[in-house]
Amino acid sequence: MRIPDLVRTSSDSLRRNTSRSFLTVLGIVIGIAAVIVMLSIGQGAQGYVLNQVANLGSDVLFVESGNGGGGPPSPFVQQTLNLKDAAALAKRGPFTVVSSVVITNAAVSAQENSTFTDIAGSDEFQLDIFPAEIATGRFIDHEDVTSSARVAVLGWDIAKDLFGDQDPIGERITIRNLPARVIGVVTPQGSKFFSNLDKRIYLPVTTTQRELLNVDYVSYISMKAIGDIEIAKDEARAILRDTHAIDNPNADLAKDDFSVSSQSDAVNIIAGVGFALTLLLASIAAISLVVGGIGIMNMMLVSVTERTREIGLRKAIGGTEQDILRQFLLEAIMLTIGGGVLGITVGIFFSFLASLALKAFVDGWVFVIPPSAIISAFLVSTVVGIAFGYYPAKRAAKLDPIEALRYE
Amino acid sequence: MPESIIELKNLTKTYQNDDVETLVLRGLDLTIQAGEFVALMGPSGSGKSTLMHILSFLDRPTNGSYMYRGRDVTALTADERAALRLSDIGFVFQAFHLLPKLNVLENVMLPLVYAGASIADRKQRATEALQNVGLGERLDFLPNQLSGGQKQRVAIARALINNPSVIFADEPTGNLDSVSSEQVLGILSDLHRDGKTVVMVTHEPDAAAHAKRIIRMKDGVITA
Numbered sequence: 001m002r003i004p005d006l007v008r009t010s011s012d013s014l015r016r017n018t019s020r021s022f023l024t025v026l027g028i029v030i031g032i033a034a035v036i037v038m039l040s041i042g043q044g045a046q047g048y049v050l051n052q053v054a055n056l057g058s059d060v061l062f063v064e065s066g067n068g069g070g071g072p073p074s075p076f077v078q079q080t081l082n083l084k085d086a087a088a089l090a091k092r093g094p095f096t097v098v099s100s101v102v103i104t105n106a107a108v109s110a111q112e113n114s115t116f117t118d119i120a121g122s123d124e125f126q127l128d129i130f131p132a133e134i135a136t137g138r139f140i141d142h143e144d145v146t147s148s149a150r151v152a153v154l155g156w157d158i159a160k161d162l163f164g165d166q167d168p169i170g171e172r173i174t175i176r177n178l179p180a181r182v183i184g185v186v187t188p189q190g191s192k193f194f195s196n197l198d199k200r201i202y203l204p205v206t207t208t209q210r211e212l213l214n215v216d217y218v219s220y221i222s223m224k225a226i227g228d229i230e231i232a233k234d235e236a237r238a239i240l241r242d243t244h245a246i247d248n249p250n251a252d253l254a255k256d257d258f259s260v261s262s263q264s265d266a267v268n269i270i271a272g273v274g275f276a277l278t279l280l281l282a283s284i285a286a287i288s289l290v291v292g293g294i295g296i297m298n299m300m301l302v303s304v305t306e307r308t309r310e311i312g313l314r315k316a317i318g319g320t321e322q323d324i325l326r327q328f329l330l331e332a333i334m335l336t337i338g339g340g341v342l343g344i345t346v347g348i349f350f351s352f353l354a355s356l357a358l359k360a361f362v363d364g365w366v367f368v369i370p371p372s373a374i375i376s377a378f379l380v381s382t383v384v385g386i387a388f389g390y391y392p393a394k395r396a397a398k399l400d401p402i403e404a405l406r407y408e
Numbered sequence: 409m410p411e412s413i414i415e416l417k418n419l420t421k422t423y424q425n426d427d428v429e430t431l432v433l434r435g436l437d438l439t440i441q442a443g444e445f446v447a448l449m450g451p452s453g454s455g456k457s458t459l460m461h462i463l464s465f466l467d468r469p470t471n472g473s474y475m476y477r478g479r480d481v482t483a484l485t486a487d488e489r490a491a492l493r494l495s496d497i498g499f500v501f502q503a504f505h506l507l508p509k510l511n512v513l514e515n516v517m518l519p520l521v522y523a524g525a526s527i528a529d530r531k532q533r534a535t536e537a538l539q540n541v542g543l544g545e546r547l548d549f550l551p552n553q554l555s556g557g558q559k560q561r562v563a564i565a566r567a568l569i570n571n572p573s574v575i576f577a578d579e580p581t582g583n584l585d586s587v588s589s590e591q592v593l594g595i596l597s598d599l600h601r602d603g604k605t606v607v608m609v610t611h612e613p614d615a616a617a618h619a620k621r622i623i624r625m626k627d628g629v630i631t632a
């Protein structure tokens with residue numbers, strides 16, 4: 001049989017059974033749609049996360065307590081870094097900027113408003129690492145840090161929350177029991193490192209340590225390196241082993257009580273997590289498609305049995321085994337490709353709905369449909385059709401025409 | 409001197425089911441000349457359909473020789489037999505075997521689809537074939553909208569569409585009333601007159617009377 005006739009024969013017999021064909025491919029439709037939605041959300045999440053860490057420049061290094069390496073600072077790790085470490089790094093290391101910060105959160109109130117928000121105990125260099133414009137007033141300066149001044153700089157949103165449209169400069173706020181005077185407001189920054197910087201209140205690091213937390217550690221130290229970033233990492237480690245009195249001549253990272261990482265390390269970790277996630281999604285997808293494929297095979301076997309007489313007649317009037325095989329195989333492939341196309345459409349639709357919902361909660365979420373997802377969904381549904389359509393088609397092709405004609 | 413189109417020598421057919429061997433055809437010798445109209449008669453179970461299936465390349469003999477147009481066809485592959493059915497053979501079945509979801513025209517065109525004819529050619533030839541059996545007005549009817557006699561005439565049109573040399577009809581009037589039977593037998597007689605070879609199985613002496621030769625079978629052998 002010629003190809004156009006083959007296509008017409010197969011599509012005609014599918015069209016005569018539209019509702020059954022639709023029900024048969026529902027498994028494939030759902031499987032493919034689920035894959036598209038998961039890939040879309042996965043890519044969106046990865047893009048969002050990378051965007052959270054990727055804007056600082058490749059020369060930025062972070063030092064955290066604990067030797068875990070990577071990830072956001074954890075409250076369960078023994079805090080080992082302090083301002084002396086930062087001073088040593090600034091003095092002896094190849095860094096243009098070294099900035100320390102101690103992160104906490106606290107209830108704050110101003111006039112009749114009160115709320116609970118993030119506190120960044122910060123030195124005067126913080127905005128050299130995390131670039132931000134001052135909207136009004138000024139940022140924390142060297143004098144504030146050395147004197148543990150009771151001054152506060154507000155993020156854009158928290159300023160609005162506490163003071164509305166009123167100018168907050170010079171006003172008093174109370175953080176826990178600590179009174180402080182507002183000296184500046186930072187322009188809107190959006191969210192970075194998974195916290196909304198606009199809800200943050202900056203205090204001098206020393207004030208936060210002594211008057212709010214009664215500790216002497218810092219949560220992390222960030223620096224801008226000069227020259228090769230890997231060499232700068234090693235130098236930072238050597239300096240900290242010295243200040244922490246760690247005997248570690250072989251540079252065994254497991255012996256350290258701190259970890260040094262660069263922005264690209266964080267990006268690599270996230271990319272690795274993204275890959276693992278994709279692998280997980282792919283295996284879920286594979287399972288759902290196998291289930292869908294078995295549905296197709298089942299339906300095709302029923303169809304071959306129902307159409308035994310048709311097969312016998314087609315063979316009797318001169319159809320070859322090849323003709324019959326191709327007709328039934330093509331029916332299965334058309335079914336799965338149709339299911340794939342439908343699944344892609346449904347998947348894009350639900351991905352879009354999901355992205356609308358996510359955008360409402362997550363600043364900076366972007367709707368993406370990776371083209372590779374569409375191409376692979378298409379290929380996979382074809383392969384499923386061939387894989388699960390072959391056996392029923394082969395059975396049809398092998399039917400004895402005499403038996404088939406006699407079949408009731 | 410007419411050429412012999414079918415020549416059987418000592419042809420046997422055995423069905424093997426599990427351990428049971430059934431000898432259905434027990435050494436047949438038979439020659440049919442091109443252009444003959446032959447009726448095959450005999451009691452039920454005597455092997456008439458089995459013989460027809462072998463003659464029409466649907467089945468293969470177990471032993472013996474079958475020369476079709478002077479060519480040994482016992483060792484043909486499945487594809488070669490399919491090709492011969494397509495080019496040389498037309499079938500008419502007792503149960504019609506029209507595809508229920510195709511209309512009359514599409515049913516008749518079906519062999520041309522396998523033969524690879526162009527769509528215009530198929531339509532034209534199928535329409536003509538249907539006009540020849542008096543169904544030119546029913547092209548877009550579905551089989552279940554036709555009477556038994558009309559169905560069988562559609563089946564005959566389908567059998568003729570590839571211009572075959574031999575028509576095999578297995579009890580073509582078995583499901584028809586006498587009027588329809590006469591119509592169908594008339595068409596088969598016309599084909600014979602136009603030079604086709606016709607082999608027809610029947611139980612009815614009236615039907616067999618249309619044939620020019622009657623072959624009688626009993627228990628897998630030809631008795632007359």
Ligand SMILES: Nc1ncnc2c1ncn2[C@@H]1O[C@H](COP(=O)(O)OP(=O)(O)OP(=O)(O)O)[C@@H](O)[C@H]1O
Pocket residue numbers: 423424425430432450451452453454455456457458459
């Ligand atoms: N697949 C098979 N396996 C075993 N025996 C078979 C098979 N097909 C047919 N037979 C046997 O072969 C014998 C001849 O059958 P066949 O159909 O040729 O008879 P027939 O002469 O056409 O009878 P009828 O007039 O009833 O159509 C029967 O006894 C039947 O049981």
Ligand SMILES: [Mg+2]
Pocket residue numbers: 456457458578
């Ligand atoms: Mg019979």
